[in-house]
Amino acid sequence: MSEALLSVRDLSVAFRTRGGTLRAVEGVSFGVVKGEILGIVGESGSGKSVTALALLGLLDAAAHVTSGRVVFGGQDLLLLGQAALNGLRGAELSIVFQNPRAALNPIRAVGAQIADVIARHDPGPAAAIRARMLDALRQMRIADPEHRAAALPHELSGGLCQRIGIAMALACSPRLLIADEPTTGLDVTTQAAVMDLLRDTVRRRGMGAVLITHDLALASAYCDRIVVMHAGQVVEDAPVASLFARPRHPYTAALLGGMPSRAESIDALVPVPGSPPDLRRADLPPCRFSERCGRRQPLCATPGLRLGEQAPGHRVACRLPL
Amino acid sequence: MSLLARRLFGVVPTLLGVVVVTFVLTRLLPGDPAAFFANSPTADAATIAAIRQKLGLDLPLWQQFLLYLGALLRGDLGQSIVTGQPVAADLLRLLPASAELTLAAFAMAVLVAVPLGMAAALRRGSLPDHLCRLLGTAGVSLPTFVSGLLLIHLFYYRFGIAPEPIGRIDPFAIPPPAMTGFFLADTLLAGDLRGFAAAARQIVLPAVTMALFAIAPLARVTRASMLGVLGSDFIRAARANGLRRRKIVLSYALRNALLPIVTTLGMIFSGMLGANVLVERVFAWPGVGSYALDALVGLDYAPVQGFVLVMAGLFIGVNLLVDLACAAIDPRARLLSDA
Ligand SMILES: Nc1ncnc2c1ncn2[C@@H]1O[C@H](COP(=O)(O)OP(=O)(O)OP(=O)(O)O)[C@@H](O)[C@H]1O
Ligand SMILES: [Mg+2]
Numbered sequence: 001m002s003e004a005l006l007s008v009r010d011l012s013v014a015f016r017t018r019g020g021t022l023r024a025v026e027g028v029s030f031g032v033v034k035g036e037i038l039g040i041v042g043e044s045g046s047g048k049s050v051t052a053l054a055l056l057g058l059l060d061a062a063a064h065v066t067s068g069r070v071v072f073g074g075q076d077l078l079l080l081g082q083a084a085l086n087g088l089r090g091a092e093l094s095i096v097f098q099n100p101r102a103a104l105n106p107i108r109a110v111g112a113q114i115a116d117v118i119a120r121h122d123p124g125p126a127a128a129i130r131a132r133m134l135d136a137l138r139q140m141r142i143a144d145p146e147h148r149a150a151a152l153p154h155e156l157s158g159g160l161c162q163r164i165g166i167a168m169a170l171a172c173s174p175r176l177l178i179a180d181e182p183t184t185g186l187d188v189t190t191q192a193a194v195m196d197l198l199r200d201t202v203r204r205r206g207m208g209a210v211l212i213t214h215d216l217a218l219a220s221a222y223c224d225r226i227v228v229m230h231a232g233q234v235v236e237d238a239p240v241a242s243l244f245a246r247p248r249h250p251y252t253a254a255l256l257g258g259m260p261s262r263a264e265s266i267d268a269l270v271p272v273p274g275s276p277p278d279l280r281r282a283d284l285p286p287c288r289f290s291e292r293c294g295r296r297q298p299l300c301a302t303p304g305l306r307l308g309e310q311a312p313g314h315r316v317a318c319r320l321p322l
Numbered sequence: 323m324s325l326l327a328r329r330l331f332g333v334v335p336t337l338l339g340v341v342v343v344t345f346v347l348t349r350l351l352p353g354d355p356a357a358f359f360a361n362s363p364t365a366d367a368a369t370i371a372a373i374r375q376k377l378g379l380d381l382p383l384w385q386q387f388l389l390y391l392g393a394l395l396r397g398d399l400g401q402s403i404v405t406g407q408p409v410a411a412d413l414l415r416l417l418p419a420s421a422e423l424t425l426a427a428f429a430m431a432v433l434v435a436v437p438l439g440m441a442a443a444l445r446r447g448s449l450p451d452h453l454c455r456l457l458g459t460a461g462v463s464l465p466t467f468v469s470g471l472l473l474i475h476l477f478y479y480r481f482g483i484a485p486e487p488i489g490r491i492d493p494f495a496i497p498p499p500a501m502t503g504f505f506l507a508d509t510l511l512a513g514d515l516r517g518f519a520a521a522a523r524q525i526v527l528p529a530v531t532m533a534l535f536a537i538a539p540l541a542r543v544t545r546a547s548m549l550g551v552l553g554s555d556f557i558r559a560a561r562a563n564g565l566r567r568r569k570i571v572l573s574y575a576l577r578n579a580l581l582p583i584v585t586t587l588g589m590i591f592s593g594m595l596g597a598n599v600l601v602e603r604v605f606a607w608p609g610v611g612s613y614a615l616d617a618l619v620g621l622d623y624a625p626v627q628g629f630v631l632v633m634a635g636l637f638i639g640v641n642l643l644v645d646l647a648c649a650a651i652d653p654r655a656r657l658l659s660d661a
Contacts, residue, residue: 056562058558058561058562061446086561086564086566087564088564089561089562089563089564090562090563090564090565091564094562094563095562097555097558097559097562099555102554102555102556103555103556103558103559104556104559105556105560105574105578106556106578106654107577107578107651107652107653107654108574108577116560116563116565116569117563117564117565120563120564120565120566120569121564152653152654154654165559168563169563
């Protein structure tokens with residue numbers, strides 16, 4: 001049994017909006033063990049990013065974590081004070097964002113930005129910090145790091161910016177890396193190169209990683225396990241092989257049914273018929289997929305829906321699983 | 323420094339344009355300076371004609387312009403009819419008073435508005451945020467001379483805490499030995515603390531008057547610019563990497579927010595140069611603004627031309643400084659290093 005690194009239990013996040021309370025994330029649970037890459041997959045707006053930001057305490061002021069526990073390294077991150085949490089961020093758990101260039105300070109040399117993070121968590125003489133910064137770049141297979149370190153973000157390609165972002169996230173050897181759509185906007189070849197690098201580093205260092213994507217093919221290629229989210233709920237959580245061999249949730253099945261064959265280009269999800277409910281509704285059903293679901297029964301409207309184990313390590317939140 | 327060279331070169335046509343415009347404008351002003359210069363309503367036509375000839379006013383306009391240009395190149399701004407002194411000497415003598423007032427007001431505006439705007443952006447809905455919005459509506463609607471008179475009424479006449487608005491120092495006091503021409507600096511250099519306090523008391527009200535109209539727009543731009551930057555992805559990424567709040571606000575956010583702030587600073591400084599004329603008049607401040615206004619009323623061309631030229635030169639200089647500051651702040655332009 002491998003060691004649990006992160007355990008999220010019953011996490012719910014709501015936003016105060018003009019149109020009322022928006023329940024963006026509802027009762028989300030999942031875990032990551034050491035050396036594992038967990039994929040979180042779902043349509044746009046399914047709450048993937050909000051979940052990730054909630055873990056790190058990075059939600060904006062309009063957001064409220066209404067329930068849940070996020071246990072990391074024996075502590076509940078949601079109860080941790082700002083200062084303690086800030087000390088963990090970038091050191092013990094890191095996040096890489098989509099749109100790599102926008103995530104970098106546009107008027108500061110990229111090397112200096114990485115050095116800022118190292119100096120924050122492991123202060124030391126400038127020469128030592130610089131050496132570590134160059135090493136972080138080298139580990140991301142960035143050629144000619146001395147030269148690259150002096151560049152500004154707009155002088156680098158998108159792929160290079162993302163490698164810089166990953167180098168920054170990994171510079172202080174965190175135990176967990178969250179990557180929120182790290183390859184959107186990159187061309188397919190660069191995408192594969194960045195993902196290979198990410199996977200190899202996670203394996204080599206024995207870290208854990210969460211890969212957030214709406215690209216099911218990408219998730220299947222790089223993840224050990226996949227959590228499928230729909231409208232803020234986790235609908236299925238299973239090892240990749242088991243999920244692809246036999247999806248148990250109608251939503252997952254629809255996603256897989258619409259997936260382009262492996263041989264074709266890796267691309268975004270083909271939409272599932274219907275659309276997710278408006279999350280500001282006060283009368284959201286217990287299963288937020290039920291209104292799009294062809295298998296809906298009166299049973300689906302009864303409260304108390306939770307993830308149940310259907311096969312070893314394969315859990316699904318459905319009254320009438322496939 | 324190729325940027326500096328290029329920009330300096332670009333200034334030449336602008337300056338030439340200013341020279342032409344001031345020349346034409348003053349010639350379009352009503353009144354005959356020769357008649358005025360003759361200084362007597364009974365001066366006969368012959369006297370006036372003689373004076374016109376002496377002033378070169380009888381020559382064709384283009385010849386007058388060439389003469390004017392030639393004199394300018396020699397640093398000769400002409401003679402003031404009212405003071406009887408060379409205009410260049412007058413301006414040099416009066417400029418420190420105006421510069422001290424403008425710089426004091428500018429420093430006041432920056433020191434209040436920038437921190438206020440930053441605080442408003444960092445804590446939305448807080449007291450500084452409300453203050454920012456209040457100033458934004460109140461500050462813009464009050465013309466400078468009204469707020470000046472209002473301040474005099476309140477602090478001199480009503481409460482009696484401000485000194486009489488009669489210039490830089492008490493007319494019976496001895497001015498400090500001139501080193502910089504700034505009374506605040508000169509009194510300090512002379513070790514005269516009482517003189518410093520007196521000079522400071524005199525400058526507070528006019529400086530506040532000038533600062534008032536600048537604080538509102540500057541605070542608003544600072545707030546908006548900081549809000550924009552604070553909401554951007556790279557600030558969230560910096561937070562996600564655990565960087566300290568101080569570092570994020572001062573080094574990451576402020577530096578990025580600085581470009582619009584610096585541009586506004588340039589506009590505000592230029593605006594203050596203009597506001598000078600009225601504020602100096604209201605507070606009997608013996609600066610170039612008062613001087614120019616007196617000359618204008620007295621149909622005295624040369625000082626007005628000289629004043630407009632100096633102001634235009636300052637405008638251009640300020641714009642140049644703003645450009646250089648922006649280039650220094652934003653390394654993306656790579657303007658200061660490689661070409
Ligand atoms: N700041 C916010 N204020 C209000 N609602 C928000 C805010 N951020 C996110 N939401 C809402 O929360 C829900 C989940 O958004 P989230 O960004 O997590 O989706 P996602 O799964 O990451 O989608 P994508 O694939 O497009 O990134 C959406 O309905 C969104 O409208
Ligand atoms: Mg997202």
